[in-house]
Amino acid sequence: MKRLLITGAAGGLGKVMRERLRPLAEIIRVSDIAPLGDAGEHEECVQCDLADGDAVHQMVEGCDGILHLGGISVERPFEQILGGNIIGMYNLYEAARAHGHPRIIFASSNHTIGFYPKTQRLTPDMPTRPDGLYGVSKCFGEALARMYFEKFGQETASVRIGSCMAAPSNYRMLSTWLSYDDFALLIERIFAAPFIDCPIIWGVSANDASTWDNSHISWLGWQPRDNAETYRREIEEKGVPDGGDALVRYQGGVFVNDPIYK
Numbered sequence: 001m002k003r004l005l006i007t008g009a010a011g012g013l014g015k016v017m018r019e020r021l022r023p024l025a026e027i028i029r030v031s032d033i034a035p036l037g038d039a040g041e042h043e044e045c046v047q048c049d050l051a052d053g054d055a056v057h058q059m060v061e062g063c064d065g066i067l068h069l070g071g072i073s074v075e076r077p078f079e080q081i082l083g084g085n086i087i088g089m090y091n092l093y094e095a096a097r098a099h100g101h102p103r104i105i106f107a108s109s110n111h112t113i114g115f116y117p118k119t120q121r122l123t124p125d126m127p128t129r130p131d132g133l134y135g136v137s138k139c140f141g142e143a144l145a146r147m148y149f150e151k152f153g154q155e156t157a158s159v160r161i162g163s164c165m166a167a168p169s170n171y172r173m174l175s176t177w178l179s180y181d182d183f184a185l186l187i188e189r190i191f192a193a194p195f196i197d198c199p200i201i202w203g204v205s206a207n208d209a210s211t212w213d214n215s216h217i218s219w220l221g222w223q224p225r226d227n228a229e230t231y232r233r234e235i236e237e238k239g240v241p242d243g244g245d246a247l248v249r250y251q252g253g254v255f256v257n258d259p260i261y262k
């Protein structure tokens with residue numbers, strides 16, 4: 001790619017991917033509402049609110065691919081979710097439509113399906129069961145991506161990320177963990193494919209305890225290498241939650257207990 005845009009680049013995942021994805025493009029354009037620090041070599045920094053349509057058009061212009069990590073990433077009052085995740089998604093897709101349909105990777109979330117019981121194996125064609133307004137906003141994002149594909153041919157991979165962090169930090173993450181390496185590998189595969197359509201992909205490592213079925217994307221050739229099982233002993237030493245604990249009862253873990261924040 002000539003220019004890859006990473007939104008949410010000042011956030012937890014954005015900071016990691018800003019470094020790791022350097023080889024994917026001549027220029028990485030990093031964007032966030034928060035300060036981004038100085039532009040590194042082969043970088044451009046664009047500070048911008050996703051809810052500002054004109055600013056988003058300028059941010060997207062000239063980009064051949066977009067990794068969309070920006071937005072509210074946990075349960076928050078609706079007004080915050082509305083700006084970052086609903087209006088922000090619409091602005092991003094309108095800008096992509098105006099600027100040549102750069103392929104988009106949308107950071108969706110397991111909280112689109114959080115109310116499924118942990119014992120159930122899931123495929124992406126099953127109905128959503130969001131566990132909060134945040135999860136609902138990610139369902140909106142996936143639906144928006146689908147509509148722009150059907151109407152305009154806009155390609156998007158909606159990656160329902162489990163728990164993407166350096167290492168799993170609780171019992172639930174033995175199934176939901178996505179390592180940074182496996183996420184970076186997935187991003188590479190998505191941008192390298194000649195055509196991707198508009199799939200929903202489970203963003204999860206090769207965890208023995210995973211309940212998410214990615215067999216529909218075997219054509220992508222993504223083979224996650226990490227397995228949270230490596231961490232089982234040290235996690236279990238901290239204590240094993242009982243079956244009634246939301247952490248292990250629901251796919252979305254404790255998000256199911258979040259109130260509607262005002």
Ligand code: NAI
Pocket residue numbers: 007008009010011012013014031032033034048049050051068069070071072073074083084088107108109110160161162163164165
């Ligand atoms: P984060 O909260 O650390 O980063 C999100 C970034 O988006 C922040 O830097 C924030 O300033 C920016 N942002 C928020 N509202 C904005 C707005 N209106 N305009 C522009 N930028 C705005 O979240 P994290 O963990 O880095 O996650 C990145 C993405 O991946 C998020 O979309 C999140 O929903 C999704 N995700 C992450 C998971 C994880 O395990 N880290 C799991 C599932 C989904």
Ligand code: 15L
Pocket residue numbers: 073074109110111161162163164176252253
């Ligand atoms: C998410 O969607 C959140 O963005 C992240 O902070 C984690 O809490 C993750 O899900 C998870 O379910 O572990």
